[in-house]
Amino acid sequence: MTDEPLVLGIETSCDETGVGIVRGTTLLADAIASSVDEHARFGGVVPEVASRAHLEAMVPTIDRALKEAGVSAKDLDGIAVTAGPGLAGALLVGVSAAKAYAYALGKPLYGVNHLASHICVDQLEHGPLPEPTMALLVSGGHSSLLLSEDITSDVRPMGSTIDDAAGEAFDKIARVLNLGFPGGPVIDRYAREGDPEAIAFPRGLTGPRDAAYDFSFSGLKTAVARWIEAKRAAGEEVPVRDVAASFQEAVVDVLTRKAVRACKDEGVDHLMIGGGVAANSRLRALALERCEAAGIRLRVPRPKLCTDNGAMVAALGAEMVARNRAASSWDLSADSSLPVTDPHVPGHDHVHEVSKENLYS
Amino acid sequence: MLLLALDTATPAVTVALHDGTDVIASSSQVDARRHGELLLPAVDRVLAEAGLKLEAVTGVVVGTGPGPYTGLRVGLMTADTFGLALGVPVYGLCTLDGLAYAADIEKGPFVVATDARRKEVYWATYADSRTRLTGPAVDRPADIAEQVAGLPAVGAGALLYPDTFPSAHEPEHVSAAALAALAAEKLAAGEELPAPRPLYLRRPDAQVPKNYKVVTPK
Ligand SMILES: [Zn+2]
Numbered sequence: 006m007t008d009e010p011l012v013l014g015i016e017t018s019c020d021e022t023g024v025g026i027v028r029g030t031t032l033l034a035d036a037i038a039s040s041v042d043e044h045a046r047f048g049g050v051v052p053e054v055a056s057r058a059h060l061e062a063m064v065p066t067i068d069r070a071l072k073e074a075g076v077s078a079k080d081l082d083g084i085a086v087t088a089g090p091g092l093a094g095a096l097l098v099g100v101s102a103a104k105a106y107a108y109a110l111g112k113p114l115y116g117v118n119h120l121a122s123h124i125c126v127d128q129l130e131h132g133p134l135p136e137p138t139m140a141l142l143v144s145g146g147h148s149s150l151l152l153s154e155d156i157t158s159d160v161r162p163m164g165s166t167i168d169d170a171a172g173e174a175f176d177k178i179a180r181v182l183n184l185g186f187p188g189g190p191v192i193d194r195y196a197r198e199g200d201p202e203a204i205a206f207p208r209g210l211t212g213p214r215d216a217a218y219d220f221s222f223s224g225l226k227t228a229v230a231r232w233i234e235a236k237r238a239a240g241e242e243v244p245v246r247d248v249a250a251s252f253q254e255a256v257v258d259v260l261t262r263k264a265v266r267a268c269k270d271e272g273v274d275h276l277m278i279g280g281g282v283a284a285n286s287r288l289r290a291l292a293l294e295r296c297e298a299a300g301i302r303l304r305v306p307r308p309k310l311c312t313d314n315g316a317m318v319a320a321l322g323a324e325m326v327a328r329n330r331a332a333s334s335w336d337l338s339a340d341s342s343l344p345v346t347d348p349h350v351p352g353h354d355h356v357h358e359v360s361k362e363n364l365y366s
Numbered sequence: 367m368l369l370l371a372l373d374t375a376t377p378a379v380t381v382a383l384h385d386g387t388d389v390i391a392s393s394s395q396v397d398a399r400r401h402g403e404l405l406l407p408a409v410d411r412v413l414a415e416a417g418l419k420l421e422a423v424t425g426v427v428v429g430t431g432p433g434p435y436t437g438l439r440v441g442l443m444t445a446d447t448f449g450l451a452l453g454v455p456v457y458g459l460c461t462l463d464g465l466a467y468a469a470d471i472e473k474g475p476f477v478v479a480t481d482a483r484r485k486e487v488y489w490a491t492y493a494d495s496r497t498r499l500t501g502p503a504v505d506r507p508a509d510i511a512e513q514v515a516g517l518p519a520v521g522a523g524a525l526l527y528p529d530t531f532p533s534a535h536e537p538e539h540v541s542a543a544a545l546a547a548l549a550a551e552k553l554a555a556g557e558e559l560p561a562p563r564p565l566y567l568r569r570p571d572a573q574v575p576k577n578y579k580v581v582t583p584k
Contacts, residue, residue, distance in 0.1 A: 049574030053435065057570060060439050064450050078451065094436045097402045101443040104406045109420055109451030335406040 010082040010326035014319025017099030018091025020055045022062040025316030026074040030128040033074035035316040038062035052092045059098040085322020088116030088350045089343025096339035113332035115322045116350035123279040125156045126317035130306040135275040141264040144280030145172030164218025174222040192249045199250030206255040257288040265295045277304040284308040370423045371546035374441035375433025375461040378539035379404040381412045384546035391416040392543045401437040427549040429461035431565040432488040458562035462490045468537045468544035469520040477514045479523030487523035504567045
């Protein structure tokens, strides 16, 4: 137990400054400072506001995580950090902190992928990830279907949204229905008292010729908004609960249908769902129903681990240590468009040594 | 005393070690787009050159700008985190003060100006190399031409706008060596150095990227 790697992870890809500490697959601390309220009046994350907040919050959040975990920094086996994808300036604050911390403590540094971290976090909830695992990541920022053979080295994109993120659609519809914000939880609540079959809203990209694993929520968003407007224009009352239920059903129907199909097509018997939308009760229920019918085991971490946090970065970092993956170099940089196929950013030192030998031998 | 000084508020990524008497090692690279990549290797190199380990450092000095934000934060975040890990104090010094010190002008007044992009400069005026009179501020060169008329000027911002700063000269960029020497001098004189807080001077641009996470009021 104690020889499992003790890793601190730093996440600053968007508006949350997250610092988590794990030992192997055990969560020890998950400290978060959020600048979400500072962005609210702009209707979206303002990168410069987020970056300024990360700089302010970083040292206190590291301190808090260490206290929460009850460990000493010198006992850490490595420092992991989100190297991308995300907002460039925001990522760079976290990368700078992680590099300085690792260097000062004399520990290896692991620059890791944000999306792979969202998958790996489930190890803290349900133990080691089965290999392979299919992962559905859905939030205000992501909607993708990924196949992971080995979370430290092999993550393959199966599909992703071609327009809006799923979480975005929830926010938009909640706004049109005057339900307040954020949209996810409130739609979920109203939908429970509504009829999901009351209105037949379109299922995007589900035609026979459409990309099997890609998503589209922009058309649905527009269709729901138009339906509501038409009701209002006709002077009729909008059946909020039925609209919420029918809209939500359209989203989670497509998400779960495509995820289960991908599992079947690839012969994968595990599906994990991560990202903020994973907290949606209907998504969980329908996914469970369809997974059970298809003989697939469903894994969904608790909501706090589904949204952006430092523990997920630490979880992937610990896996990098456990599997002896190459550490990153001191010149690690933030990569706002780090491909999902790169679970981490290994250093190049050893490569140079090898190539030198090849050159002169 | 062993001070580690660093500054990333200008296109220069600059690092120096100062033992209280002299600068014992330093490095400066000019590359405005790679502060994040260059800083840590530079710290490592400077320590190796001096034959010392980071644990030997008794204080960290960091340029607090003003300067382009993304680069500026690399230095500040690095300094803050070194302070946390080593348990040593982190001191902030205005980057323009470092340039003024390096200019080594005994009788002013003179101007220090750096490039603030968007056709503006970060600038301050000095009575001598150790005494700031005004600023720092951010302005368009043409708008301050009257205030700086006839004054000698240093820094890349002055060199960039000869119409406003006809007598601009070197140094172009700040050096951590100058910053370290200035800090050592102030500490020896018993002066208290400011906390490492960024001098942004401008409000953040409220630009929300398209197709990114939506954040809305609760
Ligand atoms: Zn995320």
